[in-house]
Amino acid sequence: MAEEKTPVLAIMRPESYREKSEALAQDYGFEPLYVPMIRLEGIKDEGFEPFIQRVLAEASDYVVFTSANGISFTLDKLSETEKKDFITALKKIRVIAIGPNTEKELIKIGIDKSFLPGDYSSEGIVKALCSEVKGKKVDLARSAFGAKVLIEGLEKCGATVYETHVYTLSIPEGTAQKELIERTLAGEVNAFAFTSSMMVKGFMKHAKGLGAEETVKESLNRAVVGAIGTPTGNTLKKYGVNANVIPDEFTFEALLKAIKNQL
Numbered sequence: 166m167a168e169e170k171t172p173v174l175a176i177m178r179p180e181s182y183r184e185k186s187e188a189l190a191q192d193y194g195f196e197p198l199y200v201p202m203i204r205l206e207g208i209k210d211e212g213f214e215p216f217i218q219r220v221l222a223e224a225s226d227y228v229v230f231t232s233a234n235g236i237s238f239t240l241d242k243l244s245e246t247e248k249k250d251f252i253t254a255l256k257k258i259r260v261i262a263i264g265p266n267t268e269k270e271l272i273k274i275g276i277d278k279s280f281l282p283g284d285y286s287s288e289g290i291v292k293a294l295c296s297e298v299k300g301k302k303v304d305l306a307r308s309a310f311g312a313k314v315l316i317e318g319l320e321k322c323g324a325t326v327y328e329t330h331v332y333t334l335s336i337p338e339g340t341a342q343k344e345l346i347e348r349t350l351a352g353e354v355n356a357f358a359f360t361s362s363m364m365v366k367g368f369m370k371h372a373k374g375l376g377a378e379e380t381v382k383e384s385l386n387r388a389v390v391g392a393i394g395t396p397t398g399n400t401l402k403k404y405g406v407n408a409n410v411i412p413d414e415f416t417f418e419a420l421l422k423a424i425k426n427q428l
Contacts, residue, residue, distance in 0.1 A: 171194065171195065171196040172194070172195055172196065172355035172356055172428050173195070173196045173198050173353060173354050173355050173356070174190050174195035174196065174197055174198065174354075174355065174356045174357070174358060174421075174424065175198050175200065175345060175349070175354050175356070175357045175358065176190060176197050176198065176199045176200075176358050177200055177201060177202035177203070177345075177357075177358070177359065177360075177364050177367070177368065178199075178201065178203070178358075178360055178364075178417070179201050179203050179204060179205045180201050180204070181205065182417075183199055183201075186199065186417060187199055189417065189418060189421060190421060193421045193422065193425050194425065195356070195421070195425075198345065198348070198354060200341045200342055200344070200345040201337050201341075202336065202337070202342065202363075202364045202367035202368050202371070203334050203335075203336065203337070203361065203363055203364050203367055204334065204335045204336070204337045205234060205238075205332050205333075205334060206332060206333050206334075206335060207238045207241055207242070207331065207332050208309065208330055208331065208332055208333050209242055209331070210329055210330045212327060212328060212329035212330070213242065213329045213331065215327070215329075216304050216306060216327060216329040217243070217247070217251060219302065219304060219327070220251060220254045220255060220258065220304065221250060221251065221254050223254060223257055223258065224302060225258055225302050225303070225304045225327075226258070226259060226298075226301035226302050226303065227258065227259045227260075227261055227294070227298065227301060227302070227303040227304065227324075228255060228258050228259075228260050228261070228303075228304045228305075228306070229260075229261040229263075229290060229303060229304065229305045229306075229307075229315070230260070230261070230262055230263070230267050230270075230271070230306060230307070231263045231267070231287070231305070231307045231308075231311060231315070232263065232264075232266070232267055232307065232308070233266045233267050233269070233270035234308070234332055235267070235306045235307045235308070235331055235332070236267065236270045236271060236274070236306075237270065238306075238331040238332040239251075239306045239331050240274070242331070252274050252275055252276070255276055256275070256276060256278075259280060260276055260278075260279040260280070261279065261280050261281075261282070261290060261294070262279040262280070262281050263281075263282070263285050263286065263287075263289070263290060263415075264281070264285040264415050264416065265281070265285075265416060266416065267279075268281050280293075282294075285394075285414075285415040286394060286395075286396075286415070287311075287312045287314045287315035287318065288314060288318070290315060290318075290319075291314070291315065291318030291319055291321075291322065294319065294322065294324075295318075295319075295321075295322040296322075298319055298322050298323060298324035299322060299323030299324065300323060300324075301323075301324050301325070302324070302325050302327065303319055303324045303325070303326045303327070304326075304327045304328075304329070305326065305327070305328045305329070306329050306331050307328070307329075307330065307331065308330060308331075308332050308333060308334055309330040309332070309333040309334070310333070310334050310363055311328070311330075312396070316328060334363050336363075336366070336367040336370055336371075337367075342367075342371045343371065343374075343375065345368075345371070346368075346371050346372050346375050346377060346381060347375070349372075349381055349384045349385065349388075350377055350380055350381060350384055352384060352387070354384075354388060355388055355389065355428065356388055356389040356390070356391065356424045356427075356428065357385065357388060357389070357390050357391065358391050358417070358420055358421065358424065359390065359391065359392045359393070359397050359401065359408070360392075360393045360397065360417060360420070361393070361397055362396055362397050362399075362400035364397075365392075365397060365400045365401055365404065365406075366400065369381075369404050382404065382405045382406055385406045386406060386407060389409050389410065389424050389427045389428055390406060390407065390408050390409050390410070391408065391409065391410040391411075391412075391420045391421075391423060391424040391427075392408040392410070392411050392420075393411075393412070393415050393416075393417070393420050394411070394415050395411060397411075398411045409427050410423040410424055410426075410427055411423075
């Protein structure tokens with residue numbers, strides 16, 4: 166009997182996730198093909214200093230982190246003393262985390278009483294907080310590509326919302342990205358793990374660059390396509406690709422588990 170081949174899984178997360186993601190994929194019986202379709206870059210906008218000052222003065226009622234990156238890119242901009250003072254002040258404020266990874270990152274820095282909404286999404290936060298934020302100040306530290314839903318939703322509930330962009334996302338260009346599209350077209354990739362809308366856009370941009378936007382859709386629709394969260398699934402749909410798998414839990418491990426069950 167022919168030995169079953171290990172399924173090849175395309176992982177397109179930023180470079181900083183490589184080690185953990187590859188190890189996890191191997192644990193689940195995949196051969197990881199790691200090609201970042203997103204690059205993270207720290208930025209500092211005009212909202213950053215006022216955000217830090219509000220937290221230090223305990224003038225914020227809520228601070229929302231929508232990703233673990235939001236936390237690390239915030240702290241990266243502070244000196245050791247500022248960092249200590251900022252974390253001490255955060256402990257006295259209601260801190261909201263989207264998803265278990267964000268919560269874990271907060272626990273690492275000593276914030277162990279963060280609030281985690283049941284639905285790990287912008288909509289989930291709005292729903293969970295709507296009844297209590299009227300007349301309150303809410304600070305968001307997130308990427309420059311954060312969904313407007315969160316701000317609009319909280320403002321509708323009567324909150325004053327401040328936002329600072331602590332990092333941005335760009336699409337890496339290189340031979341690895343080109344090769345992933347070529348291998349996809351050749352049918353050499355069994356499954357794809359899309360963890361954000363920006364990742365889908367990056368993948369499709371590279372396919373378009375090779376003049377293969379239409380054919381790559383066919384290849385994806387023959388493979389198992391997994392997406393974290395409905396927004397990512399909807400972005401795939403816009404490009405004519407069906408997400409076979411959108412796990413209930415918005416984590417990379419839950420996505421791997423769900424993809425594995427489809428193969």
